[in-house]
Amino acid sequence: MDDKLMLMIPGPTPVPEQVLLAMAKHPIGHRTGDFSKIMEEVTQNLKWLHQTQNDVLILTVSGTGAVEAGIINFLSPGDRVLVGSNGKFGDRWAQVSKAYGLQVDTITAEWGQPLDPEQFRAKLEADTDKTIKAVIMTHSETSTGVLNDLETINRHVKAHGEALIIVDTVTSMSAYNIPVDEWGLDVVASGSQKGYMIPPGLGFVAVGPRAWEAYATAKLPRFYLDLGKYKKDGAKNTTPFTPPVNLFFALQAALRMMKAEGLESIFARHQRLTHSTRAAIKALGLPLFAPDGAGSPAITAVAPDRVDAEQIRSIMKKRFDIALAGGQDHLKGKIFRIGHLGFVSDRDILTAIAALEATLQELGYESFTPGAGIAAAAKVIANS
Structure with a gap:
């Protein structure tokens, strides 16, 4: 059946109908008063979402x-x-940093395991000469379904006193509580096709006062991505370069939906979706890739050991028109990932788990009692 695709991947994520309809409007001039009004509204709502009084800049990236x-x-x-x-x-x-001639030290963990905050503490405390200028990390590691302990790592960065913290929150912003000002985060980046519930094309960078102090003396080359230009023009509710106007229509509609739902409800919904999905996978006898306590609010990674991950994805797509994500790099063919980010509801999880149960039965996997996944997910939903 046409037009029944159900996206259960970490991005692009499903887009609400009212957001799609907003995008369908005729474009307007981006140097007009009407566009400036939209720019002013979405900027204020982005600050609400980021829980900050500082700049949140909008880029076409x-x-x-x-x-x-x-x-x-x-x-x-x-x-x-x-x-x-x-x-x-x-x-x-790390690759981007090296490309720009930065001296890169890495703290690593096995894919599927969270970063160890103690390793950050040790490195930062050993840096008595304050040569570390920034700590760069991903909060929700989409490739593995792992949520790193940003709050603790950030405390160690703050104790260092000099280093900035630069955070990729691409699949955690608007799915997890990240109080930017309360935690004193310096640079926080995210993207539109994730928890924002709109198509790809916009990037967001929240910038705190310590980062702007560093900007004044920073010497890496920049032009289109020069955030000083976005700050200057953003203060006048405009943009330094031509923006995708219709994506701003979409962003306006999506942020209004998010405000109506409320931050606490958004975070609680994503927690419920994560817990119900993980409970279902356990009930089906399938191994989770990320350990308990470190599951991403955006996606659940599964590492099946008695059934082929790509066969699962293939049948889910062909028979049920449900798109699941596969593994990346050395995990290709070894894991599949169930997205539950953005415009996703309890019903979507129950539908996906029911289809997964049917898929497993078709593949001859017998290590579960039919209905066990649905029952486990439903129990979490009912008790949340």
Whole structure:
């Protein structure tokens, strides 16, 4: 049946109908008063979402572009940075840093395991000469379904006294409580096609006062991604370059929906979806890739040991029109990932788990009692 695709991947995520309809409006001039009103509204609502009184800048980029902007605006060639890497995206930030001539130290963990905050503490405390200029890390490591302990790592960065913390929150912003001002986070990057519930194309960078102090002396090359330009023009409710106007329509509609739901409800919903999905997977006798207590609010990674991950994905797509994500790099074919980020409801989880049960039965997997996954998920939902 056409047009029944159900996206259960970490991005792009499902888009609400009212957001799609907002995008369908005729474009308006981006140098008009009407656009400035939209810019003013979405900027204020982005500050609400980020729990900050400081700048939240809007760029026409992917999440990678937002993080790259967050790195290059506040550092100089040869600066020493500490990069946390326990998945594809942590690896990427190390690669970006090296591409710009930064001196990169990495703190690693096996893919599927969270970063150890104690390793950050030890490195930062040993840096008595204050040569570490920034700590760069991914909060929700999408490639593995692991949530890193940002709050604790950030405390160690603050105790250092000099280093900035630059955080990829691409799949945790708007799914997990990240009080930017309360925690004193310096640079926080995210992307539109995740918890924001709109299509790809916009990146967001929240910038605190310590980062702006570093910006004044930073010497890495930048032009299109020069956040100073976005700050200057943003103060006048405009943009330095042509924005995707219709994505701003979408962002306006999505942020209004999010405000109506409320931050606490948004976070509680994502926690419920995560816990119900993990409970269902356990009930089906399938191994979870991320340990309990470190599951991402965006996605649950599963490492089946008695059935093929790609066969599961194939049948889910062909028979039920449900798209699951696969593994990346050396995990390709070894895991599958169930997205539960953004415009996802309890019903979506129950539907996906029911389809997964049917898929497993078709593949001859008999290590579960039919209905066990649905029952486990439903119990979490009922008690949440």
